[in-house]
Amino acid sequence: xxxxxxxxxxxxxxxxxxxxxxxxxxxxxxxxxxxxxxxxxxxxxxxxxxxxxxxxxxxxxxxxxxxxxxxxxxxxxxxxxxxxxxxxxxxxxxxxxxxxxxxxxxxxxxxxxxxxxxxxxxxxxxxxxxxxxxxxxxxxxxxxxxxxxxxxxxxxxxxxxxxxxxxxxxxxxxxxxxxxxxxxxxxxxxxxxxxxxxxxxxxxxxxxxxxxxxxxxxxxxxxxxxxxxxxxxxxxxxxxxxxxxxxxxxxxxxxxxxxxxxxxxxxxxxxxxxxxxxxxxxxxxxxxxxxxxxxxxxxxxxxxxxxxxxxxxxxxxxxxxxxxxxxxxxxxxxxxxxxxxxxxxxxxxxxx
Numbered sequence: 001x002x003x004x005x006x007x008x009x010x011x012x013x014x015x016x017x018x019x020x021x022x023x024x025x026x027x028x029x030x031x032x033x034x035x036x037x038x039x040x041x042x043x044x045x046x047x048x049x050x051x052x053x054x055x056x057x058x059x060x061x062x063x064x065x066x067x068x069x070x071x072x073x074x075x076x077x078x079x080x081x082x083x084x085x086x087x088x089x090x091x092x093x094x095x096x097x098x099x100x101x102x103x104x105x106x107x108x109x110x111x112x113x114x115x116x117x118x119x120x121x122x123x124x125x126x127x128x129x130x131x132x133x134x135x136x137x138x139x140x141x142x143x144x145x146x147x148x149x150x151x152x153x154x155x156x157x158x159x160x161x162x163x164x165x166x167x168x169x170x171x172x173x174x175x176x177x178x179x180x181x182x183x184x185x186x187x188x189x190x191x192x193x194x195x196x197x198x199x200x201x202x203x204x205x206x207x208x209x210x211x212x213x214x215x216x217x218x219x220x221x222x223x224x225x226x227x228x229x230x231x232x233x234x235x236x237x238x239x240x241x242x243x244x245x246x247x248x249x250x251x252x253x254x255x256x257x258x259x260x261x262x263x264x265x266x267x268x269x270x271x272x273x274x275x276x277x278x279x280x281x282x283x284x285x286x287x288x289x290x291x292x293x294x295x296x297x298x299x300x301x302x303x304x305x306x307x308x309x310x311x312x313x314x315x316x317x318x319x320x321x322x323x324x325x326x327x328x329x330x331x332x333x334x335x336x337x338x339x340x341x342x343x344x345x346x347x348x349x350x351x352x
Contacts, residue, residue, distance in 0.1 A: 022121075026059070028060075035053075039052055063086045075135055160314065184297075195208060225261070226314065226318055229318035255323060279294075
């Protein structure tokens with residue numbers, strides 16, 4: 001991975017060329033879905049099935065032209081602005097990727113293979129378009145010192161505490177159902193039957209029948225990731241670090257799930273909070289679904305959306321802190337990295 005990143009930085013036009021290839025493939029994929037009238041947004045019943053495919057064709061074609069111009073002319077301000085705007089559209093298109101990963105992890109099939117493919121293509125495009133929009137910089141003439149895996153400043157650790165606390169009511173609610181109790185008018189047996197009716201996998205149902213909700217397990221993994229971003233990985237996993245002969249965890253390993261989680265959970269939770277706020281004031285009507293009353297559905301909705309929004313935002317804060325702390329810096333004459341300064345440096349009187 002370090003060799004790939006070094007090669008990428010030394011060939012700045014590679015990003016725009018790779019983005020051009022992606023944009024062409026994305027447009028072809030959208031055209032195929034449009035001609036076959038396959039919807040890329042199965043939940044959007046109001047849209048014609050082919051509309052989402054033609055939208056992907058438009059985004060892909062415009063991205064291909066912009067990336068080709070960037071390769072020829074360089075990342076000029078107007079082209080960079082257009083690339084970043086297209087990147088924003090692909091980020092929206094990647095929404096739902098985390099849920100696809102979760103369902104596949106537990107042996108369930110995705111709701112729509114076309115939509116899942118679209119999520120993965122959009123996420124790839126967001127990364128490539130961001131790389132293509134970066135200004136071309138010559139390779140550094142000063143050697144870079146290896147980044148140190150240090151603890152985060154107080155504000156990032158506070159984000160980890162807040163993100164953990166946001167999941168506590170959600171975990172408690174899920175475990176009440178997993179233990180067979182009743183919450184919001186739904187018993188544990190009824191929740192298990194609902195999961196079975198909705199097509200949950202055998203692994204998912206087995207965990208629930210043994211008193212462990214699968215989403216609680218995922219929440220625990222998410223909290224572990226959150227704290228790993230603010231504490232040195234060597235202190236969280238000393239034996240693993242020793243097995244790696246003291247080498248720190250590669251940056252991309254925790255940053256990849258961080259990017260997917262923050263980009264998915266934060267917008268979903270914040271949008272959900274806005275909708276629930278309108279429902280709480282009576283501006284819109286919330287459907288009760290499988291719950292006995294709309295009030296029960298509203299209670300469960302608030303618990304879930306606060307957990308997703310709180311964790312997603314805190315994960316973004318912790319991820320930015322980790323990315324900032326682990327960047328290689330120019331080495332001094334003694335070979336040590338220059339001290340970090342900026343908004344994410346330790347506060348006065350605080351050590352990393």
